[in-house]
Amino acid sequence: MLGAVAAVLTGWRFGLRGLAVAVAAVWLGGVAWLFTRGGASGDLARFAWWTVTGGALLLALGYAALIGELRRRTRDAGATAGLPYRAALAQAPAAPLPPNPEPLAEPGPPADLSGPLSDDELDRYARHIVLRELGGAGQRRLRAARLLVVGAGGLGAPVLLYLAAAGVGRITVADDDTVSLSNLQRQVIFGTADIGRPKAEAAAEAMRRLNPHVTVSPLVRRITADDTALVADHDLVLDGTDSFASRAAVNAACVAARVPLLAGAIAQWEGQIALYDPARGGPCLACLFPEPPAPGLALSCAEAGVVGALPGIIGSSMALEAIKLLAGVTGSGAGEGLRERMVLIDGLWGDTRRLRIAARPGCAVCGA
Incomplete structure (x- = not known):
């Protein structure tokens, strides 16, 4: 029991995916232990309860981990999608600003409407x-x-x-x-x-x-x-x-x-x-x-x-x-x-x- 608690706490430190992996390991260990104990009626009931409850918990954790990963990818894609110059700017070294920079002029309509977008x-x-x-x-x-x-x-x-x-x-x-x-x-x-x-x-x-x-x-x-x-x-x-x-x-x-x-x-x-x-x-x-x-x-x-x-x-x-x-x-x-x-x-x-x-x-x- 102490080993199972330690595994779950260790998995929690690594986020939702780590927790799901730790719970899966404990659940599989419990299934294997109950299976090897034989056919006593009490063990069979515990085996069924452990299998159903642990499986439901794993499904919930897996779904939550999947949603979290999709949200992370959506945020990352939204930050740079369609704007390839953003990635280059993010990796470029920052140039020092000149002292007392002049205020930027208000942008206006481009002279060439058929040219590339600014x-x-x-x-x-x-x-x-x-x-x-x-x-x-x-x-x-x-x-x-x-x-x-x-x-x-x-x-x-x-x-x-x-x-x-x-x-x-x-x-x-x-x-x-x-x-x-x-x-x-x-x-x-x-x-x-x-x-x-x-x-x-x-x-x-x-x-x-x-x-x-x-x-x-x-x-x-x-x-x-x-x-x-x-x-x-x-x-x-x-x-x-x-x-x-x-x-x-x-x-x-x-x-x-x-x-x-x-x-x-x-x-x-x-x-x-x-x-x-x-x-x-x-x-x-x-x-x-x-x-x-x-x-x-x-x-x-x-x-x-x-x-x-x-x-x-x-x-x-x-x-x-x-x-x-x-x-x-x-x-x-x-x-x-x-x-x-x-x-x-x-x-x-x-x-x-x-x-x-x-x-x-x-x-x-x-x-x-």
Whole structure:
């Protein structure tokens, strides 16, 4: 008995794996001793109890040791995965700092968007780069992308924050409205100090603070159907406006410029997202909604209300779909986007539906 206790205590000093080995040795010794004593009924009962109890203890210790080892490997991999320069820096001798070093300059957008990622960008986008479906190549595509976001309100706020954080290289923000107190319940890109400021300018300032590597251009005006040239200078348009007239104008400009349009809409507890891309076989917004809704049927957020977290859910989903599209994830077949698809989300009942949508023959806007 004293030998068994000593073995367990010795194993404990070497951690969970050492303890498991010590317990296994004691258990096997006990099994062998009981087995050699013969067939007395008491010995048989003790043999069965020792075998079952010791086996259960060993299974528990082995499982705990396995989980601990997996966690250790995950921490080690997370520290260096996708960042080979980190390992070299960790092994390099530390260079002495010069006396009174000058403060580092604030990083800015790179002059060459097609060049390699800087060390600062590798650190900033590390969690993107380790994704097999995105990687360094996808992150460089995001940096080279040109994005137009129409509307810096409830949907635009999460869209702008997440896409700036993701490293989309050039983002144009268009909105002719100013920040009001009632906006702050859901438009999380603004603060109380922004009340009265143009939304496009306040949003651009917040995005630059979040990520100085992106170039943000605010436009304090509406986007109209005549803005074909502006739209054509971008790879993707995201529409978060809140009126049918604005959505129809943005759709017409996108159709004329042959640029895909990722649009979201919200009301009360419900929201929807769809990708309109007739130039590549999908429908345009007018294919699904050729006429404005009847008066009183589609109320604005000011009239009908909207739960504050709903724009965050829909806007974040729009940002995710934009990242997949711009980084080439859906184009590589690693995932599926929303071309010819619409997602409906009911926040009140926690329900999500995915519908197939198609171009409408004879559409007056896209001519499908």
